Amino acid sequence: MMRMLFLTLALVLALPQIASARPNTTQMSCAEAQSLVQRNGAIVMSTGRHTFDRFVADRRYCQFNEVLERQFVPTADKRHCFVGYRCVAPYNDDCRFGRFC
Numbered sequence: 001m002m003r004m005l006f007l008t009l010a011l012v013l014a015l016p017q018i019a020s021a022r023p024n025t026t027q028m029s030c031a032e033a034q035s036l037v038q039r040n041g042a043i044v045m046s047t048g049r050h051t052f053d054r055f056v057a058d059r060r061y062c063q064f065n066e067v068l069e070r071q072f073v074p075t076a077d078k079r080h081c082f083v084g085y086r087c088v089a090p091y092n093d094d095c096r097f098g099r100f101c
Contacts, residue, residue: 062087
């Protein structure tokens with residue numbers, strides 16, 4: 001019983017650290033942020049106190065109907081660091097008519 005209580009308490013105390021484990025671009029150099037994206041292929045990173053996004057190295061990490069959009073984020077050494085891309089649905093006028101986009 002005591003062991004179960006200890007394990008539950010340890011898990012509860014560890015949850016905030018697990019939740020905040022997302023890398024924060026403002027606390028790393030531009031080169032480090034770029035390296036993380038290239039090494040992982042796709043990664044979610046914080047870009048500020050309350051902002052985050054998913055960054056990808058190339059088109060392989062997007063859905064078949066998405067296109068790449070260049071992404072610049074703040075880092076510890078640069079205000080606008082190119083870290084990779086974001087997958088976005090392309091804008092198409094035909095989308096408003098319910099066609100596949």
